[in-house]
Structure formats: C-alpha cells, structure tokens
Amino acid sequence: MNTILLLNGPNLNLLGQRQPEIYGHATLNDAVTLARAACAEGFGIEAKQSNWEGQLIDWIHEARGHAAGIVINPGALTHTSIALLDALNAFDGPVIEVHVSQVHRREQFRHHSYVSLRADAVIAGLGLEGYAAAVRRICDLTG
Numbered sequence: 001m002n003t004i005l006l007l008n009g010p011n012l013n014l015l016g017q018r019q020p021e022i023y024g025h026a027t028l029n030d031a032v033t034l035a036r037a038a039c040a041e042g043f044g045i046e047a048k049q050s051n052w053e054g055q056l057i058d059w060i061h062e063a064r065g066h067a068a069g070i071v072i073n074p075g076a077l078t079h080t081s082i083a084l085l086d087a088l089n090a091f092d093g094p095v096i097e098v099h100v101s102q103v104h105r106r107e108q109f110r111h112h113s114y115v116s117l118r119a120d121a122v123i124a125g126l127g128l129e130g131y132a133a134a135v136r137r138i139c140d141l142t143g
C-alpha cells in the first residue's frame, strides 16, 4: 500500500465552523473522506492535523522514506514558516500545496507562500475538491 500523507495545519480543525463565508460549511472529516475516495487502487491516506508547527515538521520527517507523497494545507504557516519549507525540502516525493480559499484574492500577506518554493503543484480556491485533485495527482505521479 502506497501512503499519501494528508497534512492540515493550524485552525483547519475548525473547517465548517470557522469563517464559513470563506471556507464553506464542510468539515475536515469531509475533506479526508473526499481525499480517500480520490485514491487510486493501491494507495491509502494517512490524515493528520495539528495547530503546532513542530508537530507538522515531525510528521514530515517521519514521512521520509515511508510516504509516496504529501498533500499539505499549511494554513497560515504557509505565509510564515521557513522551518516547514526546510522540512518539506528534506522529503523526496511529490508535495502538493492546497488552500481551500483563493488566497490570491485575499489580503496581500496571503499572496506569498514559502511552501510554494517546494510544492510540485499549488491548488487554491477549489474548496475541498482541491484535496481530491491533489491526491489524484500524487497517485498519477507515483503510481
């Protein structure tokens, strides 16, 4: 079984409750369900969420030599975390960055992403469908 690590960062545990006018009413569990359904045969999803930068970094380290690829929505750490970028740079497989909202139509500070310097693809504004598209892409790249 090929594992795809699906990582969600700070505040994404509140999907569905948090600013629904921006992020919609669906929950993180809904996102994981969509991601699982998008897996090609022989692939599985390991889904994790943390509000802690160091925890996300530890999970990326653990994925080295183990996961086929990483789908990550780093939340606000997207715009601030060089440490997360460094951790992703130490991972060999494909990395796809997902944002539920269309960050480029929002505040200026959301337009820059450290993670994009590593990501093989960036999906923003597709809502939860972005997670499914990212999973399909990793299956295509690594299957």
Ligand SMILES: O=C1C[C@@](O)(C(=O)O)C[C@@H](O)[C@@H]1O
Binding pocket: 010, 011, 012, 073, 074, 075, 076, 077, 078, 098, 099, 100, 101, 102, 103, 110
């Ligand atoms: O927490 C989030 C969620 C987000 O990553 C998104 O999914 O649209 C966009 C980020 O700017 C924000 O800080």
